[in-house]
Amino acid sequence: MSNNKKVNIFLLIIAVVLFIFLPRFLSGYWVRVITTIFMYAVIAQGINIMSGYMGYLPFGNAMFFGIGAYVTAIGMSKGLPFLVVVPLAAITAILFSILLGLPVLRLRGHYFAIATIGMSAAILAVVQNATEITGGAMGTTLPIIDKAPSVVYNYFYLAMLALMVITTLSLHFIIKSKFGFGIRSIKANEDAANSMGINTTYHKVIAWAISALFTSIAGALYAYWMSFIGPDEVFDVMIAVNTIVIMLIGGAGSILGPIIGAFIIELFAEVAWSAFLEYHLAVLGIIIIIIVIFVPKGVTGTIGDFVKRRKLRVGKKVSI
Amino acid sequence: MGENSTILQIKNLSKHFGALKAVDEVSFEVKKGEIVGLIGPNGAGKTTLTNLVNGTYPKTEGKVLFKDLDISNLKPYQIARIGLTRTYQVVKPLTGMTVEENVLVGSLFGRENRDSEMKNASKRAREIIKLVGLESKKDSLVSDITLPDLKKMEFARVLAMEPEVIFLDEVMAGLNPIEVEEASILVKEVRQEKDLSIVYIEHIMKAVMGISDRIVVLHHGRKIVEGTPQEVVNDPAVVEAYLGKRYAKGIKEVNNEG
Amino acid sequence: MLANAILLGGLYALMGIGFSLQWGISGIINLSYGAMVILGSYISLEFFNFFHIDPFISMIMSGAILFIIGAIIYRGLLQPFLKGGIVFTLILTFAVRLIVENIILKVWSADYRTIRLAYAGSNFQLGDIYIPLTKFLTFITAGILIYLTYLFMMNTKTGKGIQAVALDKEGAQAVGMDVEKMYMINFALGTALAGLTGSLWASIYAFSPHLLGPIVGKVFIIAILGGLGNIWGAAAGGLLLGFAETAGAAFLGSQWQEAIGMVIMVCVLIWRPYGLMGKKFFG
Numbered sequence: 001m002s003n004n005k006k007v008n009i010f011l012l013i014i015a016v017v018l019f020i021f022l023p024r025f026l027s028g029y030w031v032r033v034i035t036t037i038f039m040y041a042v043i044a045q046g047i048n049i050m051s052g053y054m055g056y057l058p059f060g061n062a063m064f065f066g067i068g069a070y071v072t073a074i075g076m077s078k079g080l081p082f083l084v085v086v087p088l089a090a091i092t093a094i095l096f097s098i099l100l101g102l103p104v105l106r107l108r109g110h111y112f113a114i115a116t117i118g119m120s121a122a123i124l125a126v127v128q129n130a131t132e133i134t135g136g137a138m139g140t141t142l143p144i145i146d147k148a149p150s151v152v153y154n155y156f157y158l159a160m161l162a163l164m165v166i167t168t169l170s171l172h173f174i175i176k177s178k179f180g181f182g183i184r185s186i187k188a189n190e191d192a193a194n195s196m197g198i199n200t201t202y203h204k205v206i207a208w209a210i211s212a213l214f215t216s217i218a219g220a221l222y223a224y225w226m227s228f229i230g231p232d233e234v235f236d237v238m239i240a241v242n243t244i245v246i247m248l249i250g251g252a253g254s255i256l257g258p259i260i261g262a263f264i265i266e267l268f269a270e271v272a273w274s275a276f277l278e279y280h281l282a283v284l285g286i287i288i289i290i291i292v293i294f295v296p297k298g299v300t301g302t303i304g305d306f307v308k309r310r311k312l313r314v315g316k317k318v319s320i
Numbered sequence: 321m322g323e324n325s326t327i328l329q330i331k332n333l334s335k336h337f338g339a340l341k342a343v344d345e346v347s348f349e350v351k352k353g354e355i356v357g358l359i360g361p362n363g364a365g366k367t368t369l370t371n372l373v374n375g376t377y378p379k380t381e382g383k384v385l386f387k388d389l390d391i392s393n394l395k396p397y398q399i400a401r402i403g404l405t406r407t408y409q410v411v412k413p414l415t416g417m418t419v420e421e422n423v424l425v426g427s428l429f430g431r432e433n434r435d436s437e438m439k440n441a442s443k444r445a446r447e448i449i450k451l452v453g454l455e456s457k458k459d460s461l462v463s464d465i466t467l468p469d470l471k472k473m474e475f476a477r478v479l480a481m482e483p484e485v486i487f488l489d490e491v492m493a494g495l496n497p498i499e500v501e502e503a504s505i506l507v508k509e510v511r512q513e514k515d516l517s518i519v520y521i522e523h524i525m526k527a528v529m530g531i532s533d534r535i536v537v538l539h540h541g542r543k544i545v546e547g548t549p550q551e552v553v554n555d556p557a558v559v560e561a562y563l564g565k566r567y568a569k570g571i572k573e574v575n576n577e578g
Numbered sequence: 579m580l581a582n583a584i585l586l587g588g589l590y591a592l593m594g595i596g597f598s599l600q601w602g603i604s605g606i607i608n609l610s611y612g613a614m615v616i617l618g619s620y621i622s623l624e625f626f627n628f629f630h631i632d633p634f635i636s637m638i639m640s641g642a643i644l645f646i647i648g649a650i651i652y653r654g655l656l657q658p659f660l661k662g663g664i665v666f667t668l669i670l671t672f673a674v675r676l677i678v679e680n681i682i683l684k685v686w687s688a689d690y691r692t693i694r695l696a697y698a699g700s701n702f703q704l705g706d707i708y709i710p711l712t713k714f715l716t717f718i719t720a721g722i723l724i725y726l727t728y729l730f731m732m733n734t735k736t737g738k739g740i741q742a743v744a745l746d747k748e749g750a751q752a753v754g755m756d757v758e759k760m761y762m763i764n765f766a767l768g769t770a771l772a773g774l775t776g777s778l779w780a781s782i783y784a785f786s787p788h789l790l791g792p793i794v795g796k797v798f799i800i801a802i803l804g805g806l807g808n809i810w811g812a813a814a815g816g817l818l819l820g821f822a823e824t825a826g827a828a829f830l831g832s833q834w835q836e837a838i839g840m841v842i843m844v845c846v847l848i849w850r851p852y853g854l855m856g857k858k859f860f861g
Contacts, residue, residue, distance in 0.1 A: 110605070111847055178429075192414060197430045199395075
């Protein structure tokens with residue numbers, strides 16, 4: 001392993017350790033904000049593997065967040081413990097992704113994006129109307145944890161942190177693997193990928209299942225954390241939009257991009273909210289436009305370009 | 321299977337786009353180890369034929385047999401895994417990736433039942449890159465290399481799949497005469513070393529002549545002639561297809577006199 | 579009820595065509611389309627409140643203003659980023675929606691607005707049925723506008739240019755056509771149609787920013803049903819959706835309305851992605 005890599009791994013471990021101990025120095029409010037950041041990072045990674053690496057934008061991915069949340073809510077209302085419900089939620093989401101994915105992933109990018117929006121809206125409508133099971137449009141509650149509030153939010157902080165670390169690590173190893181090359185080839189040139197022996201439908205479906213897995217667990221944690229969820233909230237199209245923007249600003253197709261992006265966006269939202277309350281929609285819109293125009297490759301991409309250009313310049317100097 | 325047995329059989333292959341018969345009942349065979357040139361003027365149906373054989377287009381009619389296995393209804397990735405591959409007339413590099421990564425993908429996927437573990441696949445990829453002479457460019461992004469290198473890369477990519485049959489689709493397009501010469505030598509060397517069967521698609525006669533064992537000529541989607549390079553080059557039907565009736569008459573007269 | 583379905587369908591048809599043209603010809607899925615429609619409604623509202631101009635007349639202003647807005651958005655924001663792929667166009671049009679939505683909220687608030695026309699109560703008698711005059715007029719107007727769009731596409735130089743570009747971009751470039759201008763006009767035409775629809779909508783129904791999202795959902799369905807870029811297909815799709823919604827509301831209750839629409843769309847996507855008319859689409 002090169003020295004560079006060793007240094008990077010060391011730095012990352014330090015970062016994780018720092019995060020673990022961070023809550024001691026922060027108010028409850030900020031602990032909750034950072035927990036939300038971790039959560040958005042996870043959802044953004046789900047978008048990242050599909051769009052950043054594979055080139056298929058799952059605009060409706062929030063549906064897995066909602067499915068995770070609701071299966072957890074329903075399961076716990078039947079008395080199942082949290083740790084049992086979470087795998088159930090994940091499995092449900094994965095099943096949805098496979099059943100819905102198989103027919104739709106055969107088609108190309110545009111249709112997939114629209115189809116996911118349609119699916120998400122349809123599922124939302126079903127949840128809103130199936131009042132006996134889901135509590136309908138008014139939402140549903142989950143068991144409240146019988147501990148002091150600070151214990152509770154620290155617990156969820158660590159849980160979300162763990163989820164984010166696991167998701168990011170998993171993605172890292174997946175992308176380096178043979179399967180990862182398959183995914184990237186689909187984005188690069190799907191026709192060529194097919195002719196090279198890559199079963200593209202298989203790759204697309206599995207990628208979406210992976211995306212569903214992590215997104216739904218985030219939803220499950222969210223539901224238990226909030227103790228109360230409503231359909232409009234967990235199936236909100238803005239979740240998808242925000243996480244897409246997070247992926248873009250952090251850098252699509254990079255492993256750390258979504259994490260960086262989540263920090264940037266959420267922290268900006270914190271700062272800007274009070275200042276721009278009446279204009280927050282427009283401000284978000286303008287931010288999106290600015291990102292696309294000036295930083296289309298996101299933070300990681302732009303840094304990457306910068307490093308490459310420096311290497312070229314240094315190289316030129318040396319060769320002369 | 322014996323030394324000169326048939327590895328690929330194309331039987332009555334047809335592709336109709338509405339009223340247009342892009343490929344019209346074409347049949348021929350490829351023996352193991354052969355280089356079969358597939359020529360014809362532009363629009364003769366050569367690339368369409370390739371797309372039919374490799375599963376990219378559905379067939380209107382006809383069958384394709386690979387080592388006696390009917391592959392007519394298989395998907396492109398399945399056909400690739402069995403050992404039949406192709407390159408593209410307009411190269412299709414995996415954009416955003418380096419040369420080495422492109423070849424690696426071929427090495428990882430490609431023919432089934434091989435060791436596709438990352439380490440060994442990487443080794444294989446690097447060997448092939450060396451073989452085609454792209455070693456100095458292996459870390460370059462495909463967007464940064466020249467056309468001849470792109471063609472070499474696509475060739476390397478296909479070789480990394482360890483196929484038994486390769487359809488090289490107009491691999492010379494866009495190359496200058498020196499590059500064409502180099503490419504021809506490379507193809508011959510590789511064929512020797514790797515014991516491949518190649519269907520060599522070109523519309524430039526000269527490139528194909530020196531390299532093919534046999535030639536199949538297409539015109540307006542139909543096979544008009546099949547034979548050795550010598551036979552084909554003197555065939556009036558072929559000359560007519562390329563140069564028109566008046567030249568063909570000239571050849572006929574020469575043949576009658578000689 | 580049948581009459582209601584047809585009348586609604588006519589309006590949907592007009593609405594869907596604009597979106598379908600933008601998607602089919604430019605390949606842009608315009609998530610701000612809903613905002614454009616209601617913007618048309620609000621423009622007519624202002625003309626009505628300040629100048630007492632009937633929406634059937636002020637719709638011309640709506641159309642013109644939205645045409646210009648569409649042209650500016652396309653040229654300034656979308657065209658430079660088309661090569662970025664669908665991620666960029668989706669997120670950019672969404673950004674436009676957010677901005678427009680915010681402006682509408684600020685200026686007109688989230689309350690439902692209406693235009694109270696003097697003749698709103700009158701009915702038009704067709705045999706046994708009494709049709710509200712306003713609905714009848716909007717249907718006729720929508721039909722005329724759709725036909726005019728068709729004529730434009732078929733008979734004018736620009737319209738034929740747009741078709742040419744849709745069918746064969748390189749060919750069009752080769753004969754010296756200003757391809758980008760064609761795309762821009764097509765997109766602007768789409769937003770103009772949205773604005774016109776909004777004005778017509780305002781003459782009958784109440785409107786508010788709440789309609790933004792659902793409109794986009796509806797036009798997805800219409801565009802896919804009819805085949806992208808296909809004018810008469812979108813018209814048929816619009817009528818179909820009008821029927822489905824009216825019937826759905828009557829038989830199942832209005833809550834399931836949107837869900838039905840979405841389910842229909844997903845099913846069509848899965849089984850006949852080229853639309854019920856089967857026309858080849860962009861991409």
